[in-house]
Amino acid sequence: MGTVNSEQGTETRLVRVVLPYHLRVLAGLSTEAGSEVALEVARPVTIERVLDALEAKHSVLGGTIREYGTGKRRAFLRFFACGEDWSHEAMDKELPEAVAGGAEPLLVVGAIAGG
Amino acid sequence: MSGVRVLVGTKKGAFVLESDGKRAAWEVKGPFFAGWEIYHVKGSPVNPDRIYASQSSGWSGQVMQRSDDGGKTWAVVGNKFAYDGVPGTHQWYDGTPHPWEFKRVWHLEPSLTDAETVFAGVEDAALFKSTDGGATWAELSGLRGHGVGTDTLAPQWQPGAGGMCLHTIILDPSNEERMYIAISAAGAFRTDDGGKNWKPINKGLVSDFMPNPTGEVGHCVHHVAMHPARPETLFMQKHWHVMRSDNAGDEWKKVSGNLPTDFGFVIDIHAHEPETIFVAPIKSDAEHFPLDGRLRVYRSKTGGNEWEELSKGLPEKDCYVNVLRDAMSVDRLDECGVYFGTTGGQVYASADGGESWNAIVHDLPAVLSVEVQTL
Numbered sequence: 001m002g003t004v005n006s007e008q009g010t011e012t013r014l015v016r017v018v019l020p021y022h023l024r025v026l027a028g029l030s031t032e033a034g035s036e037v038a039l040e041v042a043r044p045v046t047i048e049r050v051l052d053a054l055e056a057k058h059s060v061l062g063g064t065i066r067e068y069g070t071g072k073r074r075a076f077l078r079f080f081a082c083g084e085d086w087s088h089e090a091m092d093k094e095l096p097e098a099v100a101g102g103a104e105p106l107l108v109v110g111a112i113a114g115g
Numbered sequence: 116m117s118g119v120r121v122l123v124g125t126k127k128g129a130f131v132l133e134s135d136g137k138r139a140a141w142e143v144k145g146p147f148f149a150g151w152e153i154y155h156v157k158g159s160p161v162n163p164d165r166i167y168a169s170q171s172s173g174w175s176g177q178v179m180q181r182s183d184d185g186g187k188t189w190a191v192v193g194n195k196f197a198y199d200g201v202p203g204t205h206q207w208y209d210g211t212p213h214p215w216e217f218k219r220v221w222h223l224e225p226s227l228t229d230a231e232t233v234f235a236g237v238e239d240a241a242l243f244k245s246t247d248g249g250a251t252w253a254e255l256s257g258l259r260g261h262g263v264g265t266d267t268l269a270p271q272w273q274p275g276a277g278g279m280c281l282h283t284i285i286l287d288p289s290n291e292e293r294m295y296i297a298i299s300a301a302g303a304f305r306t307d308d309g310g311k312n313w314k315p316i317n318k319g320l321v322s323d324f325m326p327n328p329t330g331e332v333g334h335c336v337h338h339v340a341m342h343p344a345r346p347e348t349l350f351m352q353k354h355w356h357v358m359r360s361d362n363a364g365d366e367w368k369k370v371s372g373n374l375p376t377d378f379g380f381v382i383d384i385h386a387h388e389p390e391t392i393f394v395a396p397i398k399s400d401a402e403h404f405p406l407d408g409r410l411r412v413y414r415s416k417t418g419g420n421e422w423e424e425l426s427k428g429l430p431e432k433d434c435y436v437n438v439l440r441d442a443m444s445v446d447r448l449d450e451c452g453v454y455f456g457t458t459g460g461q462v463y464a465s466a467d468g469g470e471s472w473n474a475i476v477h478d479l480p481a482v483l484s485v486e487v488q489t490l
Contacts, residue, residue: 022150023175026191060191064175068195076174110174 012040015050015095016105020077023065023108027058036105045100047079048091065108066091080107119446120185120488121454122166123462124153127480129168131186134475138452138466141475147189148180152219155441155484158185159225159233163488167233167249169220177219181249192249196220196237199256205239206273215239215259222441224284228291236281240272240298242310255310258296267304267313268332275299275335275354282440283336288343295349295364300335303351305364316364320353337380338440342389350392350419352382352440357394359419370419375406381443385468386451390418393425393445393453393469395438404435412455414469428472429463436461441484448489456482 016036024031039053048071055062066073071091073079078087081099098104121132128146147153151170159165168180168189177196180189196217207213218238226232235243235252241259243252259269272279283297294310297303302317320334327333335354342348351358351367355378358367371377376396385391392415398406405411409432412425436459446452453465460479463472 020174022172025149026175026178060178063177063194067176069197074174074176113173 011043013043013045013100014102015039015041015045015053015099016102017050017054018105018107020108020110022110023061026060026064029058038102041100043100044094046092046094047086047089047106050095050106051091076111076113078109078111080109118490119448119452120158120163120490121444121462121464121475122156122158122168122186122484122486122488123456123476123479123482124156124168124441124484125456125460125480125482126152129153129156129170130476130479132462132475136448138446138448138464143476144186147186148178151178153483154219154221155223155486156186157223157225157486158488159230160227161225162230163490165225165230165248167223167225169223169235171219177217179220179249193245193251196235196241196243196252197254198241198259199254203259204270205279206271208274210273212270215241217241218278221280221282222284224286227286227288234284234286234294236284236296238278238280239274240279240281240301242281242284242296244310255306257306257311258304258313267301267315269301271332272298272301273333283339285339285341285349287341287346289346293346293363295339295341297336297339297351299337300333300354302332302334303336303339303349303364316360317367318365319360319367319369320358321356321369322354324354338382340382340384340392342384345389348389348418350382350384352379352394354378354400357382357419370415372415372420372422374413374422379438380440381438381455383443383445383453385453386445386447388416388451391416391468392419393443394422395443395455397437403437408433408435410434410436410457412453412465412469412472425465425469425472427470428465434459439483441486442482444485444487446487446489452487454485454487456485458482 041053118135123130128149130145134141148170154169156168164185166182170178181192202215204212220235222236224234231248242255285295287293292309304313306313322334325333337352339351349360357371359370360367379397410429413422436457443455456462458481462475
């Protein structure tokens with residue numbers, strides 16, 4: 001699913017992302033369960049680059065998944081790729097090919113907490 | 116003036132309640148931002164169609180919203196609140212130094228003269244200002260000791276039970292350089308130069324939980340109110356004690372008088388009578404609900420000390436709600452209306468200065484804030 005961005009001369013991949021309900025509402029995306037957003041992400045595909053692309057496309061999500069300043073993942077959100085918890089992996093670690101290539105989505109999941 | 120718009124922030128969204136000047140029939144709009152905590156919603160006194168809202172959640176942090184049509188539609192504006200320079204430390208609950216960390220916006224105070232300018236009081240306590248309608252924010256860092264000649268003793272500030280929040284911002288209509296803020300649990304502060312330099316204004320406050328009960332900072336101020344016609348006079352609901360200052364906060368005296376308990380969170384002032392003030396007494400710091408299960412507002416027409424119970428229309432028994440610090444407001448109609456919200460989801464309104472009350476709504480999520488626009 002790779003595409004070549006001729007202006008940049010770098011290859012981009014089409015990555016699928018599933019966001020928590022409240023962030024889909026905030027960004028004006030479909031609120032159907034499991035709905036996805038598709039993003040073109042420059043190779044190598046990492047969580048950091050996926051979030052960069054997400055925030056570039058939906059600026060209202062800035063600061064909602066990772067904190068401004070530190071860039072840290074918000075404590076009550078977690079990342080899952082191919083059934084694995086990626087929440088504590090380095091943000092610049094390359095994601096599995098299945099996610100980078102769009103076969104599997106990257107899941108951003110809200111903790112089940114609160115009242 | 117022909118009507119009122121009540122802006123309600125709750126634990127699960129915002130609501131806009133509208134009525135004509137009779138304040139008998141209400142239209143309820145919302146929830147806006149459903150599922151998010153809405154700490155505060157407030158309109159610009161310059162342009163009542165311009166309304167700012169603070170939206171936050173424990174999952175996704177802070178979002179700021181703005182309406183330019185009186186709350187019908189909303190758009191996300193800037194949510195980047197970066198402390199100026201090195202954030203520094205304040206005291207943690209156990210007395211150890213703890214770095215300043217932004218958590219949320221507690222209070223929004225639109226400018227009295229410019230609809231594009233708005234101030235934000237945040238947790239961990241700091242004051243921010245936007246001059247572009249909320250798109251960008253800059254800290255007025257003099258408050259935290261970054262000003263020339265400022266010594267607000269910020270490293271000694273400590274969070275209250277609800278966090279270290281800057282929850283009150285008061286702009287002086289007679290002097291645009293003067294502003295008051297209050298922080299739990301640091302106290303009240305004043306600037307006379309537009310926010311560059313600040314000083315603590317806590318002389319006369321006594322807080323028994325502090326190592327030094329009369330210390331310059333560390334007081335758990337819950338809310339402060341000022342009548343625009345008397346900008347030198349301030350009324351304060353402290354953790355315990357209702358206080359009054361007649362010299363812009365330089366000195367305070369206790370005016371709890373005959374209140375059955377002087378613990379509480381809200382305090383507000385009649386729109387046309389600067390000596391008429393309202394509080395909602397809460398049993399104690401250990402039991403955050405009304406005395407004896409009876410919800411009552413108390414009114415003083417003498418600027419404190421002499422208080423009368425207002426209970427007509429309010430629950431007479433089995434009521435165990437709280438009234439949080441930003442959850443009382445007044446309108447400016449000829450017969451002043453008074454409004455307050457509860458953690459039980461009721462918003463009560465009085466169209467006769469507190470004599471009688473009706474619930475506009477009964478079953479909202481816990482109410483965090485109530486503001487009124489007189490249209």
